[in-house]
Amino acid sequence: MNKTYSLFFRMTNSNFDLKKEVLEMALKRTQERIDMIESALETAQDSSNDDTKSSAGDKYETSREMIQQDINRFQKQLLEANKDLQQLISIESTIDDRPEFVRSGSLVRTTTGLYLIATSIGALKIRDNSIFVISPASPIGQLLIGKEIGDSFTFNKITQQITEIH
Numbered sequence: 001m002n003k004t005y006s007l008f009f010r011m012t013n014s015n016f017d018l019k020k021e022v023l024e025m026a027l028k029r030t031q032e033r034i035d036m037i038e039s040a041l042e043t044a045q046d047s048s049n050d051d052t053k054s055s056a057g058d059k060y061e062t063s064r065e066m067i068q069q070d071i072n073r074f075q076k077q078l079l080e081a082n083k084d085l086q087q088l089i090s091i092e093s094t095i096d097d098r099p100e101f102v103r104s105g106s107l108v109r110t111t112t113g114l115y116l117i118a119t120s121i122g123a124l125k126i127r128d129n130s131i132f133v134i135s136p137a138s139p140i141g142q143l144l145i146g147k148e149i150g151d152s153f154t155f156n157k158i159t160q161q162i163t164e165i166h
Helices: 003-050 057-092 139-144
Strands: 107-110 114-117 122-126 129-134 152-155 158-165
Touching: 003 057, 003 107, 003 114, 003 122, 003 129, 114 139, 129 139, 139 152
Parallel strands: 114 129
Antiparallel strands: 107 114, 107 158, 122 129, 152 158
């Protein structure tokens, strides 16, 4: 193996490893979010079951309605978190792909940052790298989707150029 190829191979593997680490952390964060929502939902459902009718009927109805609103909100959050989890799992199966253009599941290095196009999780810190895990529907995600290495885009008045896609 020549020296240039060896260096390229190490760099490529390093980026695949980074993408794998980012994806694993995103999966972990999403599962933690699901666990918290399920716990809150269970608590709200227990409160609803334990709520007994008091002599003040209006207060009872208001309390039950508030608890039901909480339950509905937690169910909606749980549905969204499970969708995020499924999206991350589907990206996991494409971990070794090297796409020619940015798409959902791409790890994108620009002149100013690293982005994983997946779900809206926010910034993750891995090996001295700050990686922004963003949704393809986010403003910056929409700017990145379909771009190729060498393409530029402007976000918040800062022009960035795509240097790598994994």
